Amino acid sequence: MTDDEEPTAALHGGTGEHRVPPKPPVHPGTGEHRVVPVISSTGEHRVVPSVGGTGEHRVVPSVGGTGEHRVVPHLSGTGEHRVVPPVSGTGEHRIVARDDEPALPLAGAFPGVPASGGIDLDPPKDPLTAAPDDGPRATPVVEETNSTSPDPSISAAPGKGDLDRPARRRPAPAGTLIWVLLALLGFTLVVQLRSNDADDGLSAARQEDLVRILSDLEAQDSRLLAEIQGLEQSKQQLTSGVAGREAARAEAEKRSQELGLLAGTVPGRGPGLDITLTDVRASDVLNAVQELRGAGGEVMQLNGANGGAVRVVASSFFVDASGGGIIADGDQLTGPFHLLVIGPSGTMSTALQIPGGVVASAKNDGGSVTMDSRSMVEVSVVRKAAALRYARPVS
C-alpha cells in the first residue's frame, strides 16, 4: 500500500523548499500534516499523508548530516510514528514503531520484516521449525538434491506446504522406486541381522585380526597339548603304582591266608579224612597227629564226644585226663574222638595203617581206629593268633 505512495513525496534537491502535496491522493483520512522545516543542513523532507485514521505525522528533521527523511505512515490506528534521526549521518533512518501498536498490516508493506510487533524486536521463532535454512541443512534429502535437482520446489522454504502437493500427486517413477528401495532396505536389514546372528563375526574380521586370533589359538593349543602330555604321564605312573600295590596286596593276602591256615586262625576246607578214635590214650592221639602230618595232613581238628573241639596246631599238646578222656590244649575232651584232617586221604590212611603204626598200637592198647575218606572236610574251629613275645623276623 505504501509502495504506490512513494512517488507522491517528491524529492527536492536541497533547496530547503518544502512542497506539500495539495491533496492526499487516494486514501481517506483527516489527519493534518505538519511539516517541520529543516533546522540545519540540507536535508530534504518527504511527507507522506496518513493513510487512515487520525494519526498525525511528525517529521523530525535530521539533526546533522545529509540524510533524507522518509516518513512511513502507520496504516491503521492512531499511533504516531517517530522518525529517529541517524546518529552518524549516514542518511538512513530507522522507524521505530511502538510496541503496543497493532502490527498486522505491516506484514505486507515491509518485505523482509517479520510480522511481529517491532522492527527492533527479535521475532520469536522456533529455531528448529521456523528457520528457513534449518530444514535443508539437517535433512539429508534436501541437502543432497539441492545441487542435483533443478526443481524449484525442492529449495522452497518450509511452511509452503502446498508446493509439495503437486509433486506427490505427480505419477512419477520415483514413487515406485521409493517402495523398491524401502523393500530392499528391509530385505538387506533382515539379511544382515541373520548373517550377524549366524557367524561369530570371524568372517567379517580383518586379516590382521584373524592372524592374531590364529596365533593365539595356536599358542593355546600347544599349551594344552603339553598339559595333556603331563597328565597322561602322571596317570600312567599312578596306574602302574596301583597295579603294583594291588599285586603285592593280593600276594600278601594269599600268604596271610595260608599262614592263617597253618596257625589255626582261619577256618579251612578240603578233601581229607574223618578218623574216629575210640578208647585211646593221649599218646595215641599224639601219634596219629604226627603220623598224619608226616603223610601230608595240613589242617586238623579234634572233636570230643562232649562237644568240645580243638584246632590242632604246632603248639598243641595232649595229656591224659584223670577222669577219663584227654586234655587237649587245656580243654577236656571225652571219647570217642573225631579227628578231622585235610590232606591226601589215600596217603594218610596208608600211613596210619602201616604195621606197628597208629592203628596197630591203638588195638594193642584196647582201642580202635576207623577212617572215613571224605571229599570235603570242614575245619571250622579257629584259634586266636598268639602274639610272639621274643621272636622277630630277620628282615
Next chain:
Amino acid sequence: MIAVLALLAGVLLGIVFEPAVPPELVPYLPIAVVAALDAVFGGVRAKLDGIFDDKQFVVSFISNVLVSALIVYVGDQLGVGGQLSTGVVVVLGVRIFGNVAAIRRHLFRA
C-alpha cells in the same frame, strides 16, 4: 503407509529366502544399511516438514548407500577400514539422532 508395507514386504522376503551374504559384501552391508536408515529417517522428517520429494529421496538414498560403501572400501584399501567404518557409523548415527529428534518434535511437540 505404502512405504511401511514395502518395508514389511522386504523384511518378509528376507525371512523367507534367507540368502547368504556374499563374502566380498560383508564389510559394506552393515554400513550401507545404516546409511539407508539415515536416508529413510531424513525422508520421514522431510515428509513431516512438508518438503518431501520423491526424486530427492531416491537420489539421497542411493547416494548415501554408495558413498558410505565407497568410504569403507577406500578405508579397506588404505588399511584403516575398521576405523573409517566406525567413523561413518558415528556420523550417520549423529544424523539419525538429529532426524529422529526433529520427527519427535513434530509428532509430540516436545
